[in-house]
Amino acid sequence: MSALRLTPIFFGSRWVRMVERNLLVYKHGWLVLFSGFFEPLFYLLGIGFGLGQLVGSVPGPDGNPVPYAVFIAPALLAASSMNGAITESTFNFFFKLNYDKTFASILTTPMSPADISIGELAWALMRGGLYVLGFLVVITLLGLVRSPLVILTIPGALLIGFAFASVGMAATSFMRTWQDFDLIQLVVLPMFLFSGTFFPIDRYPEALRLVIQLTPLYRGVDLLRSLSLGVIGPSILIDVVYLSLMGFAGLAVVSRRLDKLLLR
Numbered sequence: 001m002s003a004l005r006l007t008p009i010f011f012g013s014r015w016v017r018m019v020e021r022n023l024l025v026y027k028h029g030w031l032v033l034f035s036g037f038f039e040p041l042f043y044l045l046g047i048g049f050g051l052g053q054l055v056g057s058v059p060g061p062d063g064n065p066v067p068y069a070v071f072i073a074p075a076l077l078a079a080s081s082m083n084g085a086i087t088e089s090t091f092n093f094f095f096k097l098n099y100d101k102t103f104a105s106i107l108t109t110p111m112s113p114a115d116i117s118i119g120e121l122a123w124a125l126m127r128g129g130l131y132v133l134g135f136l137v138v139i140t141l142l143g144l145v146r147s148p149l150v151i152l153t154i155p156g157a158l159l160i161g162f163a164f165a166s167v168g169m170a171a172t173s174f175m176r177t178w179q180d181f182d183l184i185q186l187v188v189l190p191m192f193l194f195s196g197t198f199f200p201i202d203r204y205p206e207a208l209r210l211v212i213q214l215t216p217l218y219r220g221v222d223l224l225r226s227l228s229l230g231v232i233g234p235s236i237l238i239d240v241v242y243l244s245l246m247g248f249a250g251l252a253v254v255s256r257r258l259d260k261l262l263l264r
Contacts, residue, residue, distance in 0.1 A: 015114075
């Protein structure tokens with residue numbers, strides 16, 4: 001399928017049926033939808049406030065010191081967006097594709113592989129959006145908001161989810177066994193630990209710093225941290241373009257792969 005066919009699909013309605021299907025599946029297990037909200041909250045309480053009492057303040061994006069909890073809160077939101085998108089677009093996607101044969105059954109209807117991929121992506125973003133809203137309420141109640149621009153972290157976090165979910169689905173379409181998912185963790189875990197999530201990357205040697213700045217989670221962390229602290233600069237544009245290109249590239253790949261896997 002040509003990537004050009006992706007554009008008109010966004011203005012159709014067939015992919016919405018995928019979202020409706022997922023809502024019905026989780027109708028009696030809705031508590032599972034909120035499970036991803038607690039991970040960043042526990043990190044924030046345990047590290048942001050616990051370890052933060054020892055750390056004190058750290059330099060923010062503009063060089064001015066900010067409390068440690070304020071520093072890591074938007075980074076944890078970015079990491080949560082990544083983890084939620086990866087979980088939904090890899091493990092769950094793999095099961096529907098290879099074991100439950102959900103997608104093969106859906107293709108007996110007028111829906112196309114592009115409808116499936118965009119519908120699954122939209123569902124992943126809706127699920128991630130719940131985590132984002134809940135986490136923002138918590139950090140507001142805890143007094144960790146420093147700028148009204150924090151409201152822009154909502155679309156920012158959804159953009160991160162879009163980028164990682166698209167690439168996650170694309171990568172999963174090449175996987176054959178559950179053991180292949182170890183490779184995903186081999187990529188995701190280092191990004192979580194070393195993308196400026198818990199401390200400024202200027203603590204690294206310059207060569208390593210440049211490598212980190214090329215990773216998608218760092219771009220997401222930089223975007224949300226800048227917005228939450230009200231620091232507007234050219235790096236935000238770089239972050240948005242980077243994540244957008246990553247998302248659309250992944251979506252084009254997964255649409256082609258579903259064509260090959262489901263219509264062969």
